[in-house]
Each structure stands twice: as structure tokens, then as C-alpha cells.
Amino acid sequence: MEPLMASSRFVFFLSPILLLISSQSLAQPEFPSHSCFYEKGNYTTGSTYQTNLNTLLSSLSPSNNGNGxxxxxxxxxxxxxxxHAIALCRGDVMADTCRGCLSNSTKKLTQVCPNQKEAIGFYDExxxxxxxxxxxxxMEKDPVFPLWWNIQNLSSSDVDGFFHEMRKxxxxLNGQAAANGSLRKLR
Known part of the structure; x- marks a missing residue:
């Protein structure tokens, strides 16, 4: 009977640790950059504004109103x-990655900027x-964020070649952008 009791204690003490580890893996990643515009005002929990914000954010995805x-x-x-809301995915990001990123963003931004009427958040994607x-x-000039934090895929031996290819x-793209229609252009 003693070994059964010892293994029961082990499972009892191990369970909270396993729960903590599994909940950490399900959490949304932190924003590399975000800004809460406190000076723009806040809303009350349970207000019509909060309901409208939640409704809008839940509808903002590539599958609902995307232009591709x-x-x-x-x-x-x-x-x-x-x-009002705008969302932008990086140009090389596939639709499912975009959808996942926006899904995380809509949840995370209201958590890191609770009750703020205006906020912005950036992930890599x-x-x-x-x-x-x-x-x-x-045209929005604020906030200013450096967007070059992700250098994981660029080794020091590739830097010269990278910049040469980027300039080319x-x-x-200058000529192609000027010659085509109005879609996918930055101003």
C-alpha cells in the first residue's frame, strides 16, 4: 500500500506544475512593440464602446472582410x-499565418491596453x-517604432549580399509600382 500512496503524492504535486506549463504554451506571445494612447481617453468596462470594440475586433480577419x-x-x-480599426499583415505572410496573428493581436491588445480607446500593437507578421x-x-506619425528587431534569418556573412539584392x-519595384493599378501600394 505504501508505493501506491507515494505515487499518488507524486502525481498530486506534479499536477500543478504540468498545468502551469501547459497554460504557458497556450498564452499569446507578447507584442514586440505596442502603445496605449492614454491621452486619447478610456472607456468603462461593460460600456457600449467596449461591446462595439469587441464586436469589431472579432470581425476583423482575412476570412471576413479581406481583400486578399x-x-x-x-x-x-x-x-x-x-x-475604427485597421490591420495589416506583412506582404510575405500567408493567409493562415495572417489570420492567426490578427487573432492573437485582437486578444492581446485589449489586455495590454485595458479600457483604452486607442491602441496599436505590432508582431513581426x-x-x-x-x-x-x-x-x-x-497619416499617423506617432508612435514611432523601430521595425528592424527581427534579424534571425540574416547572418553576418550575408549582409553585403542582402543589401545588394534589396537595392536591386x-x-x-519602383517601375512596377508606378505602372500598375492602385492595389498594394504604400504612400
Whole structure:
């Protein structure tokens, strides 16, 4: 009977550790960069604004309103309770990766900026911004984030070749961008 009791104790003490490890693996990754615009105001928990924000963020994905180019924008609500959001996935990101990134962003941004009417967050693959004012077609200068933090795939021996190929690519893209329609252009 003694070995059975010892193994039961072992399982009893091991269970919380296993639960902690498994919950850590399910958590969303931290934003490399985010900004909560405290000066833009906040909303009350349970308010119409919060309901509108949650509704808008849950609908903002490539499968719901996507144009196939990795840029999504939408608004929800009326008057002072209206929420606007934009999301952008990196150009080389596949739709399922984009969808996962935006799904994480919509959950994480409201956690790191609780009750804020305006916030922005960046992952390597995507960006999400929401506000209580129209943010479409408006040039935003703030916040300023360095976007060159991910250098995992570039070794020091590749730097010269990388910049040579990048310059060649950008030169070729200038002509292509000017000659094509209005989709997939940055201003």
C-alpha cells in the first residue's frame, strides 16, 4: 500500500506544475512593440464602446472582410461609441499565418491596453490599431517604432549580399509600382 500512496503524492504535486506549463504554451506571445494612447481617453468596462470594440475586433480577419492583400479596415457603432480599426499583415505572410496573428493581436491588445480607446500593437507578421476616431487615410506619425528587431534569418556573412539584392529589388519595384493599378501600394 505504501508505493501506491507515494505515487499518488507524486502525481498530486506534479499536477500543478504540468498545468502551469501547459497554460504557458497556450498564452499569446507578447507584442514586440505596442502603445496605449492614454491621452486619447478610456472607456468603462461593460460600456457600449467596449461591446462595439469587441464586436469589431472579432470581425476583423482575412476570412471576413479581406481583400486578399493583407490590409483590413472596418468600423462599428455610432457617434461617440463608434470604433475604427485597421490591420495589416506583412506582404510575405500567408493567409493562415495572417489570420492567426490578427487573432492573437485582437486578444492581446485589449489586455495590454485595458479600457483604452486607442491602441496599436505590432508582431513581426502583423499590425493592429483601433481608435474612437477615423484613422483611415490619415497619416499617423506617432508612435514611432523601430521595425528592424527581427534579424534571425540574416547572418553576418550575408549582409553585403542582402543589401545588394534589396537595392536591386527596390529599383525594379519602383517601375512596377508606378505602372500598375492602385492595389498594394504604400504612400
Amino acid at each position: 492583400y493583407g490590409f483590413y479596415n472596418s468600423s462599428f457603432g455610432e457617434n461617440a461609441d463608434q470604433v 502583423c499590425m493592429l490599431r483601433y481608435a474612437n476616431r477615423s484613422i483611415y487615410g490619415a 529589388l527596390l529599383k525594379d
